[in-house]
Amino acid sequence: xxxxxxxxxxxxxxxxxxxxxxxxxxxxxxxxxxxxxxxxxxxxxxxxxxxxxxxxxxxxxxxxxxxxxxxxxxxxxxxxxxxxxxxxxxxxxxxxxxxxxxxxxxxxxxxxxxxxxxxxxxxxxxxxxxxxxxxxxxxxxxxxxxxxxxxxxxxxxxxxxxxxxxxxxxxxxxxxxxxxxxxxxxxxxxxxxxxxxxxxxxxxxxxxxxxxxxxxxxxxxxxxxxxxxxxxxxxxxxxxxxxxxxx
Amino acid sequence: xxxxxxxxxxxxxxxxxxxxxxxxxxxxxxxxxxxxxxxxxxxxxxxxxxxxxxxxxxxxxxxxxxxxxxxxxxxxxxxxxxxxxxxxxxxxxxxxxxxxxxxxxxxxxxxxxxxxxxxxxxxxxxxxxxxxxxxxxx
Amino acid sequence: xxxxxxxxxxxxxxxxxxxxxxxxxxxxxxxxxxxxxxxxxxxxxxxxxxxxxxxxxxxxxxxxxxxxxxxxxxxxxxxxxxxxxxxxxxxxxxxxxxxxxxxxxxxxxxxxxxxxxx
Numbered sequence: 489x490x491x492x493x494x495x496x497x498x499x500x501x502x503x504x505x506x507x508x509x510x511x512x513x514x515x516x517x518x519x520x521x522x523x524x525x526x527x528x529x530x531x532x533x534x535x536x537x538x539x540x541x542x543x544x545x546x547x548x549x550x551x552x553x554x555x556x557x558x559x560x561x562x563x564x565x566x567x568x569x570x571x572x573x574x575x576x577x578x579x580x581x582x583x584x585x586x587x588x589x590x591x592x593x594x595x596x597x598x599x600x601x602x603x604x605x606x607x608x609x610x611x612x613x614x615x616x617x618x619x620x621x622x623x624x625x626x627x628x629x630x631x632x633x634x635x636x637x638x639x640x641x642x643x644x645x646x647x648x649x650x651x652x653x654x655x656x657x658x659x660x661x662x663x664x665x666x667x668x669x670x671x672x673x674x675x676x677x678x679x680x681x682x683x684x685x686x687x688x689x690x691x692x693x694x695x696x697x698x699x700x701x702x703x704x705x706x707x708x709x710x711x712x713x714x715x716x717x718x719x720x721x722x723x724x725x726x727x728x729x730x731x732x733x734x735x
Numbered sequence: 736x737x738x739x740x741x742x743x744x745x746x747x748x749x750x751x752x753x754x755x756x757x758x759x760x761x762x763x764x765x766x767x768x769x770x771x772x773x774x775x776x777x778x779x780x781x782x783x784x785x786x787x788x789x790x791x792x793x794x795x796x797x798x799x800x801x802x803x804x805x806x807x808x809x810x811x812x813x814x815x816x817x818x819x820x821x822x823x824x825x826x827x828x829x830x831x832x833x834x835x836x837x838x839x840x841x842x843x844x845x846x847x848x849x850x851x852x853x854x855x856x857x858x859x860x861x862x863x864x865x866x867x868x869x870x871x872x873x
Numbered sequence: 874x875x876x877x878x879x880x881x882x883x884x885x886x887x888x889x890x891x892x893x894x895x896x897x898x899x900x901x902x903x904x905x906x907x908x909x910x911x912x913x914x915x916x917x918x919x920x921x922x923x924x925x926x927x928x929x930x931x932x933x934x935x936x937x938x939x940x941x942x943x944x945x946x947x948x949x950x951x952x953x954x955x956x957x958x959x960x961x962x963x964x965x966x967x968x969x970x971x972x973x974x975x976x977x978x979x980x981x982x983x984x985x986x987x988x989x990x991x
Binding site for chain 3: 754772783786788793799816819823862866867871
Binding site: 502503506508582585587588593648651652694695696697698701711717 | 747748750751761768835845
């Protein structure tokens with residue numbers, strides 16, 4: 489095994505260029521290094537101007553998502569040896585505007601997360617004197633998978649519908665809505681459905697399934713969306729046959 | 736939600752790549768997705784063929800014989816071969832993906848997706864056998 | 874009918890129902906009438922037998938279902954393929970009536986054919 493590997497990294501410096509370019513760097517090919525380690529090596533020893541986001545380096549913060557050899561990946565979870573002998577193409581995450589080098593602008597994603605009302609909604613709050621909300625392990629299992637999302641936006645980078653229409657609410661936001669819809673403590677399904685049943689909501693999803701494939705936490709957002717479609721359809725027929733007053 | 740900001744010295748130009756019309760050729764998974772979606776055209780084609788068959792049946796034995804002859808023609812065989820391939824692809828993907836939408840609970844626990852998929856494939860087999868039996872045997 | 878809610882849930886339900894019907898029976902129909910019978914792998918059913926079958930009300934209902942629901946499935950799927958493939962979502966006021974209108978026309982034809990079968 490060689491002891492160096494080449495990385496072809498996208499550079500974008502808006503103050504000096506109108507389009508991104510590619511720069512080649514060499515980094516040590518160490519058995520226990522990930523792409524993030526190589527990028528940090530480059531920034532430390534080779535080119536301090538390289539800009540990228542990272543934080544926990546262990547797959548829980550969701551900061552270091554980038555496109556590695558065409559696939560959206562957490563660079564802290566992409567081992568160099570898996571790509572050897574290389575070269576490895578490192579590009580910014582797709583479907584988001586690029587701010588600089590490997591950094592993308594995700595405020596659209598953040599706005600969508602808040603739009604699904606990601607908190608427990610109660611018609612009447614339980615007073616403190618009544619004690620805590622109790623939940624069985626089975627009730628927890630219902631939504632636990634969808635609560636594992638680390639907001640890394642890899643699913644948005646993989647979703648062709650989002651790429652073609654940035655108005656689409658997107659996989660993580662819908663999975664987050666389901667996390668609350670399926671929580672036994674929550675009573676806000678109707679409110680979230682109103683927000684998500686519209687033009688840019690769940691109906692834009694054509695079940696490509698790439699979001700689930702790239703999710704590093706196995707949240708299965710595609711499954712969440714399809715379940716939600718069925719729930720929304722059932723609710724539509726129910727509200728047609730039983731107008732609000734009769735329910 | 737998508738506001739184009741005013742670019743200043745401290746807020747430089749963002750780079751946005753427009754998706755190309757050929758985005759679906761860039762990844763195997765995207766290509767398989769588009770093929771699956773295009774199966775819909777062949778489903779519509781075969782419904783049209785079935786309606787033509789029904790119409791021919793209503794117009795008499797000679798008309799039906801002409802429809803049967805067309806179905807044996809090279810053009811029909813090619814179209815039907817492509818249709819069979821894509822409609823089967825639709826069926827296989829449909830039965831494998833349908834469990835994602837339907838989470839069935841049995842005695843409080845969710846039924847594993849593989850069981851639902853297996854039930855779907857079994858239904859497919861049963862339906863096919865029944866149709867074949869009605870047409871040929873019985 | 875739709876009040877302030879969209880009609881998408883109904884369209885998706887039709888798409889799903891059509892998808893199930895298409896997946897369950899279209900392959901066997903195609904295999905038999907497209908290959909097994911014309912190519913002589915199996916003895917095709919006689920004209921009389923088929924006409925007799927169509928006279929059965931259950932068979933007529935079956936034909937109605939098989940020739941209408943998959944059309945709505947195809948219309949819905951093709952509409953989204955046009956959005957995603959050709960990126961013409963902004964033309965949705967043209968695409969939607971063409972797709973679903975086509976399905977309605979096909980379904981009307983199916984109803985007429987089944988109803989008026991001698």
